Amino acid sequence: MGTYILKRLLAAIPILIGISALVFFSLKLVPGDPLSAITGDAVIGKEEADRLREQYGLNDPLHIQYLNFVGRAIQGDLGRSLQFKRPVIDEIRAQLPATLQLTAAAMVIALTVGLGLGILAAIRPHSLLDGLTMSIAMAGVSFPSFWVGLMLLLIFSLALGWLPATGTEGFERLIMPAATLGFGAAAIIARLTRSSLLEVLQQQYIVTARAKGLSFVKVVFRHALRNALIPVVTIVGLQFGNLLAGAVVIETVFSRQGIGRLLVTAILGRDFPLVQGVILFVASVYVIVNLLVDLSYALIDPRIRYA
């Protein structure tokens, strides 16, 4: 197990280097002057612009800029944000708790709602309940999250005045963003749980268990669900990545703190060091989550072992 984890982590290094190179050079292909990160919306003279480009090292050849970046990154220094004039790592650290909080809350919603609806639909297939839950799931998959977010804002902030529209602090500011973000993931989990559980429920050992006189509830939760969950766990892992990606939209719509909003600001401002740093960070999270998903198979299904 230990060797396996070590191998996987070592394999992540070329992946991260590849990603950093890809991001770095594709950013340079994007039109737009990185000086915008420094000057924002101000109209400044050409001499000043040239002076600033020189002072911020924006005139150096591309490969030099990249090597400088890699050299520093290896030592754990992601550079300084052009826009915010402070270390990239500090920017990420400041935004991380809010995103983790949002993703975790959304995950809790997605799991409870998704598993709940999926199980309900599977134990009474083709019933009215099944139709209803699957319609909700269909809506969750099809409605774009920014639209759902804006609708919630309209209803709960503007019309009813129950929840604050923007900001980060406090539980009441977490409800709408987490619900919006969790909704889409819940829908996918519900659909998958339903189909996976339906398949398992038709297996012979389920019939055997029922024939032995076990209660239906016990059979579903003890015998069927455990086997049905393997594909679901994979999807939940992937959904975690999707939630991180979805946070980009949700954090912007609700003006929440977070990595997603940081990334949007960085890209729009052509704040290259910040974009680099955030993407490298998110990529590392993906790698780790994927590893955790793979490891969790062994816990759920004792037949799977890692050497």
Add this chain to the structure above:
Amino acid sequence: MSKRSSPNLITRRRFIKIGGTGAVAVLAVACAPAAPAAPTAAPAAPKPTTAPAASGAGKPGGQIRYAMNNEPDSLDPAKTAQASAFNVMMNLYDTLIWQDPVDLKYKSGLAESWESTPDGLTHTFKLRKGVKFHDGTPFNAEAVKANFDRIVDPATKSPQAASKLAAYQSTTVVDEFTAKITLKTQFAAFYDALSQTWLAIASPTAQKKFGDDYGRNPVGTGPMMFKEWVAKDRIVVVKNPDYNWGPPFWNHTGPAYLDQITFVGISENGARLTAFESGEIQVMETVPEGDFDRLKKSGKYQMVVARTPGSPMTIFMNTEKAPFNDINVRKAIMHGLNRTELINAAFFGLYSPADTPIADNTLYHSKKAVGMYPYDMEKAKKYLEDAGWKPGPDGVRVKNGEKLVVDFVDLTTYEPKVVATQALLKPLGITVNVKALDQATRVAMGHKGEGHMFSTALLDSDPGAIQLVYHSRNLGGFDWSRIKDAELDKYLDDQAKEPDTTKRAALLEQAVMKIMENAWSFPIYNFARLFGVSPKVKNFRTHPIGSYPYLYEVSLE
């Protein structure tokens, strides 16, 4: 040495009459009575757009939340160039002098009086005594020197302040409260530069203490003190109880009325509007034009159109590329594009039409160029015919087999303007391609001349700033019309150094006439910032540079 306690840059003052009623009267719809024709060479008295401070004491206490459309990058005046930062910094810092928003004269701030040598190269400032920075250290001549020396130090990498101090040579500390500033070259807009918050005085002790992170831990002498900055969430400032050194034109003395101001950056228009309409925030900046109209009609809010000085929102026509390399085609645009209709169609008629490169609320605005190109479709068509552009089979004009097609490159948020231009130029037989892009891309395209039309407004209390968009030294920068004209350059260079206000006004007028005669740019409307203000907020009015509000004056009902 000519001695003056308050330099008179305007010879004549005009009284303004406030339009509108109630609290909304503070706004910028202040209209000046028709003025007698001024001799064109004299420094023209501009039409101020901010009302005088309302008298009567406000109630101290309370707090507001103030929403901007983005988060500032830094609160170090030397290291930022962003409007949102200026907004917050105006509360944290004081400048040596302040520009009065009504008569546009320079008034005392951290400097009580000042004098300059006739050559305009040496300026001696008598500083106010008893002023303390928020960290308890005293404000003195050493602090002035430390700040200005730091701004021009290349290691500071200053984006805006350093260009305002380009002429700076050195500061001599004459005694604790006397600072003598020496300039390398004459700089007519020096006092104006000093009145802008980019050159505000920060605590040198705090700058040393925090180093590179000073911008996140700002310490000034202003009416509000920095409390906290939660990145991407809020910036909180609280009342400075010792404050008693504001400029004379503010509506009260002593500490600010508000106990606390929380600044939030909300870039999503929908979210910003929802937060405002649900009462979560009391002041909202950058209200989208369509919603401004709706909120105003609801009668529930104070809706403020705050005019900015400088250059109006202007379309720059790329003179290096066909068809705008032909003056006839540019003149066709000048006559053929209907400003009023454009403003009505794209902006719900919120802005006033502008027709010269220096806005009429700015120092040295000249009336000479006003009305040079009245809207006249027939004249516009004739210019196009003269240029050889004949109507083609599909209505689009053609010359040598080429269609009259131009690209209008602009910011996505300005798209309504571009689309309206497209519609309004269609009857002339001109096809306009809409290229709506993000800021970084469209600025880069403007700098490289990739496109035919670009637009921007210029916010500055000194009109000399128009050199940023018209001087050939800015080709490859914001000279988006790509003008390379030695005569215009000379007017712009000379005015920047001219200490005599009458002569300076004449030079700026010559520059403006040159630009207009060559039809290098099309001024559209007087730029303004749109605010939504809760009815509970009293005495909301704005500063002449870029229309930042004086939150010091604000109180709650």
